[in-house]
Amino acid sequence: MANAIRFLAIDAVQQANSGHPGMPMGMADVATVLFRDFITIDPAAPEWPDRDRFVLSNGHGSMLLYALHHLVGYPDMTVEQLRSFRQLGSRTAGHPEYGHALGIETTTGPLGQGLATAVGMALAERMLNARFGDDLVNHHTYVFCGDGCLMEGISQEAIDLAGHLRLSKLIVLFDDNGISIDGSTDLSTSTDQARRFEASGWNTDRVDGHDQAAIHAAIMRARFSDRPTMIACRTTIGYGSPKLAGSEKSHGAPLGSEEIAATRAQLGWNSEPFSVPQAVLDEWKVVAERGAEARRQWEARHAQSPKREEFDSRLAGALGEGFSALMADFRRQLASDGPKLATRKSSEVALGVINDFTDLTVGGSADLTHSVFTLTKGMGDVQAGAYDGRYIRYGIREHAMGAVMNGLSLHGGFIPYGGTFLVFSDYMRSSIRLSALMGVRAVYVLTHDSIGLGEDGPTHQPIEHLTMLRATPNLLVFRPADAVETAEAWEIALTANRPSVLSLSRQNLPTLRSGDAEENRSRRGGYILRDAPGRRDVTLLAAGSEVEIAVQAAGILQEQGVAAAVVSVPSHELFLEQDAAYRADVLGKGPRIAIEAGGGMSWDRLLGAEGRFIGMTSFGASGPAAQLYAHFGITTEKVVTAAHEMLETGRRLAEPEVLS
């Protein structure tokens, strides 16, 4: 059975002339034991909620997963797909891609992400179990990972969190082959991994990764532990290859036809490429049979469960019909009250309403709860043995927070949101990117979103971060200007089929949408907040805390006889998705000035050739916020002056103002 995995992987990599055979060859025995004896999945019902989750964190070994899926009978994982490994349009991408084939639980490839995402899945399982009991939710999360996953820093964040939360149904099988791309791991690490996991409260074990009986016993022991378990499986990379076994040369390149023949001889595998003897295929049938039986039993329990409807509704993830009406009422209330609040605080108010309405949401923060305002009344902490809570103490671990949110979302049953400062999006870039690549519903609450945070200084003041996030495909970035737009952003984010970032101010902002709450205007991404009286001479574009500056400048300009429209652009992405006529109408024909207390790159496409940007062209500085705005020239006066310059001198630049 293990050799079937090995040769499907070998043959596919050879056919593609690209890929990583060493890991599937090395981990084939462990994979065989895990799938044959333990994993409960039903390839005929890949989305069955109580299935075990399997995550291949070392995703470069993707052929291991595809071979397994072929052998256990996922209907879409045909031999043609294996033959098309790494080809454009195939389901068998170079790394496992969520949504490309049935049964792929998450996208992996950036090392360590799979492990941390699996922590989120294992946590979701315990949290659902606390709500619905063993009858409906009681499964394991298994992870394969390699040295690379464990050397990446995100692994420590994930391990620490999983150990703290005692996620006992999480079982990690470490491909302890002592080899990384450059050669022996002795080149770069001396860490005793088992000891490290133990320091974070894990159960650990060691096993010969080619001794199937020993592997079976170790996994069995792990299932009885009250802690998460890491089993270090001592394996030989490229196992079976006479020349390349144990060498980094088997890691990331085809073995070559000669060595493949020698490997076939050494392992006694006589089948043609991509062909598996019927007797072996029959052996593999046990997985689907066990899974189907377990699923039928679960369905019987589910049919009897008094919580059936609640369970189904939760897993469907819909907020319910009343949500839109609730948010409309809330918007009107805000527009009527007109609070002067920091948008981080407006976000807390919105979350209060939302979290009362639905318990799908699960909050958390990377140890900045009282700064990012992500905790609302009545949300208990999620802790070991208290999985019925709704608030996750992620610790100072932004990278794992992002990945765990991905895992919670992918598992199903929750809509995760998590908060930190916008500048620390740097620490979780790769997790945010995977959210976007997979299109998961997760909300990043990123506050202190400009020099407006003041005294903490340039290390804490985001400059390029909004650009970085707006440049990321399939990510919604909201920078609301007031309490109304903040509520609108939350409404859109919670119903989107992609991740969202909410970029929120530390400083107080007035309500600019007073009496203007009939529709969720943020849905169009950008809109005319204050129209110019009569003709329009100039258009002021802004987002977030700088919309107030634009409004003030427009008022002064009006007194001076210049008609300025103010366009609020809470989401560049949604605005760019509007039709050309709408965009042209909003942007106007006259000169444009954009104002944002960050770098200007993302505004260029809205400004056109004549446009001016008023914002940051360097890192920030430490000082009170108002002084910083003045120091960096992000003021009403600068906007007014710029408008006069552009109009009175008829200045037309051949290109956008060059940043110095």
Place this chain on the structure above:
Amino acid sequence: MANAIRFLAIDAVQQANSGHPGMPMGMADVATVLFRDFITIDPAAPEWPDRDRFVLSNGHGSMLLYALHHLVGYPDMTVEQLRSFRQLGSRTAGHPEYGHALGIETTTGPLGQGLATAVGMALAERMLNARFGDDLVNHHTYVFCGDGCLMEGISQEAIDLAGHLRLSKLIVLFDDNGISIDGSTDLSTSTDQARRFEASGWNTDRVDGHDQAAIHAAIMRARFSDRPTMIACRTTIGYGSPKLAGSEKSHGAPLGSEEIAATRAQLGWNSEPFSVPQAVLDEWKVVAERGAEARRQWEARHAQSPKREEFDSRLAGALGEGFSALMADFRRQLASDGPKLATRKSSEVALGVINDFTDLTVGGSADLTHSVFTLTKGMGDVQAGAYDGRYIRYGIREHAMGAVMNGLSLHGGFIPYGGTFLVFSDYMRSSIRLSALMGVRAVYVLTHDSIGLGEDGPTHQPIEHLTMLRATPNLLVFRPADAVETAEAWEIALTANRPSVLSLSRQNLPTLRSGDAEENRSRRGGYILRDAPGRRDVTLLAAGSEVEIAVQAAGILQEQGVAAAVVSVPSHELFLEQDAAYRADVLGKGPRIAIEAGGGMSWDRLLGAEGRFIGMTSFGASGPAAQLYAHFGITTEKVVTAAHEMLETGRRLAEPEVLS
């Protein structure tokens, strides 16, 4: 002496009405022992090369550092500076900023960065020691860090590397106060930190952080260890405050005048705010006296050393006069040979020349040596006990690699470069940002820089990364088009006073600068590579691997009677720094098309309102590179068609083409 630190911190935070008093109050005893009894620095000669390095990794406790610098007599750290804590223009920024005041060894604030940077400093010390001996280089690196630093994943990467390299002169003093911002660390972690450090080969110790004799003994023991040492100092955050000691409430806000008075009473401190009794000031003089004496002794040894000139030259960091001539010769050779090479390979060839010329350079890679081509002939590995090497095996730890490069550069004596894939700039964003914020000379060699990497698929294909890097202030981003531009980029990067990224192709590229090597044209950032014959109808802008497409398209257009100029833009930053006349001349007056196999946001400012971008508007896919270029429409044909559309239809968009 410790109370002097405490009250300077308390008073400054109160005066600023902003800041973090809890940490300085808690770590004052540890700081006192470390500085009074051990640290060898000379405030009168802050740059003395063999000084001990001190890094405050938990940089929010900056007042601890400023108070210490005031007490030991750094001439610029006056009481006026303490009174101006966190004010615009002061040396006393919210977090310690490198270059803002004497003796600040590195910028800290983003947690964990200081610890990892200190690993680079400690490594630089050992590497210089291996070259110059104990007489010239023999000092310690001390680090203060908190729970936050140790919860961040980068800490594991740094700890693992330091333990592996046995950096025995690195001593970390962990502020083990059991408190983070949200409250008790029990909320989010159960890790036994000492055990974790031990798993990575560290010596560890535990001590009462308010028992000065015990602290002294522990540091003394650490200095005799053959391993790096972590001393967990059990402290009370906000020590001395009757109401707030031991509480997270003392972490990040002023104590308030009432509680300050109570703290003064409890600790028996009767001095006015910002005032320290002369007797205490006299005690603190021991630090400067010990340092001055040590420096004088070192200067005597230095004066006698046969390696004196070599040492001074190395610490000055200059490449020497021959460097420019060497690179000019090399450029001419390349332009004459006209190799067809991937730019990652051209980079290896350039490094071969550079590393032969100077041994200031120290290479390395995050376990992708044979993919990023950062190792040249004769560079021995840096390993424990083999510190005379020049190549660092960073392991699969991009984040620490960036921080360690910062540390190597800040320490002095080396020019570090390190390689990984461009997409993994995500994993080291915060370190790259700190390189830029500090203006250190470090070179990030980031290869596989587009969908041109092919089969590895979307997780490995950068899309938004060039935008993210180009949006970062003070960072030079080079995307060279051929071997000549690659050599030019290296020449500029190695002589720059800021960090550089080299974005390099996996796939082969022809030499486009054949016979055009008299000057380093990349210095201007963008230049006309192929002028249009006679009039210019259209301008094709491109960088890196897509310049070849632009050149081919220009050739086809010429046959069709359209005069197209090709502008290569290896560095947007340097181009934008040119004067307006040069830029206007290069960009031309006609329509412009930009081509890059990545997201287009950074090109908008070069395109103007009429411009078109041909590149990526989504994530990539897994498949052979040529098929991906065709699939995503980044082809010569698309460029030709776009040029005809823009010219023949006179199409003038009101705004840049909207990305879908």
